[in-house]
Amino acid sequence: MTRREVSERFKGSLGGWLWAVLIPLCMLVIYTFVFSVVFKARWGEGPESKTQFAMVLFAGLIVYGLFADVLNRAPHLVLANVNYVKRVVFPLEILVIVAVCSALFQALASLVVLLVALLVLNGKIPLTALLLPLVWAPLVLLSVGVGWLFASLGVFARDLKQITGVMTTMLMFISPIFFPVHALPASFQTVMWLNPLTFFIEQTRAVLIWGRMPDWSGWAISILACSLVAWLGFAWFQKTRKGFADVL
Template identity: 55%
Template sequence: MQHYSISPNEAIVSFWKNRNLISTLVQRDVIGRYRGSVMGILWSFFNPVFMLLVYTFVFSVVFKAKWNAGSDSKTEFALVLFAGLIVFNLFSECISRAPTLILSNVNYVKKVVFPLEILPWVVLGSALFHTVISLLVWLVAYLIFFGMPNLTVLLLPLIFFPLIMFIMGVSWTLASLGVYLRDVSQFVSVITTVLMFLSPIFYPIGALPEQYQKFLLINPLTTAIENTRAILFWGKVPDMGIFAIYVFGALTIAWLGFAWFQKTRKGFADVI
């Protein structure tokens, strides 16, 4: 029986060795999503534009919501909220697809010698494509309403790194569990919805009573959302101490997820 290494180095080597295959599969995934539609891939641009317009109208005109009590900006709430949603949508798209990744690619399991561990990278690549489009829409909106974005936006790849590692760790775990437990996708759907409301997307952390704020900080998405907002909108560099802890935790989860996937993949063909 073939032995699959659980070493963190194996995860890196596999990604690098199969980078061209991953790129090809990502392109196929993105293009396939819009195949048959009249506007095609342009939908990836118009969707975030439409959502941003809706958020701006609803929260600035209908609810007259303000993120900070001292702010008179009508678009601030919409942009701050949208920045949080960009992070959550990246997480949600990857996690919701993870449980069925292996089940929807049975041919790769049974008929072909295929590096199954790259499938979560493909989903992540597709999700990142849409995330980049949404970020471009956000930056254009900020440019229109507030002027030149802060130079701290250049830190975005650094801020997204631990989030990506966390997503990969969870995706590897769920992709494996989904083979053995078919109810995982239903469970993930519920948890994703709960996480959306337990993350500081529609409200600032300070809006909660102090005794509840510590529970919100347990949510791994909270740090990513807050750091993204800090560099995009407020022009602030996140606390590097907290960020370092977040990176370490994300890398640990990524390795544990990869190790679990490698340990359990031997039985995929038998179960499917």
């Protein structure tokens, strides 16, 4: 199902699978110009090249894109598969897992581009990059849990699919994608760390670009919290799925 889902995204297009790489690159060029040239954003204290800024920016966009993709699609998942609800016995929770796997494919395609850029521009890829799957493990759990919650709510509240677009846009600008957390006043930094994506964006940059070890205490807290979100999301989905057929 994941393979079919990914194939249908690019089916019939001239670019085919290349769009998985070209679209993120186009957005990266636009964001890099706007924030590094127009708004003069900087990550370090010293001089910084546009390519370095772009790589740091791209790492944040990859993390955000993975979560936002799942969040935007979740309210449609059950509604788009009515036959699975009414006519066959089917484990509907798998629909969310398929959506997360599809989003992971897009994220991995972008990640390959970033790794190639690191190798070409910096001459090496830090060994800590091997720890990225561990860094992303809680993020995947969070995405699955939120996906189950929104997939269920989307059946009963059809307006939710309109709201998630606004939510993901807001999430983009309250996440440290275009600016570092330390650039904010201390009071705002505390609020920024309440955003669950902040930790994953910062840790992705740490292991991929700056060659630092992950914050293991923060990772342990995040794996527990995201596991709880996944469990609650699954419990909610299973409890409410009994009413799907009646509503649909």
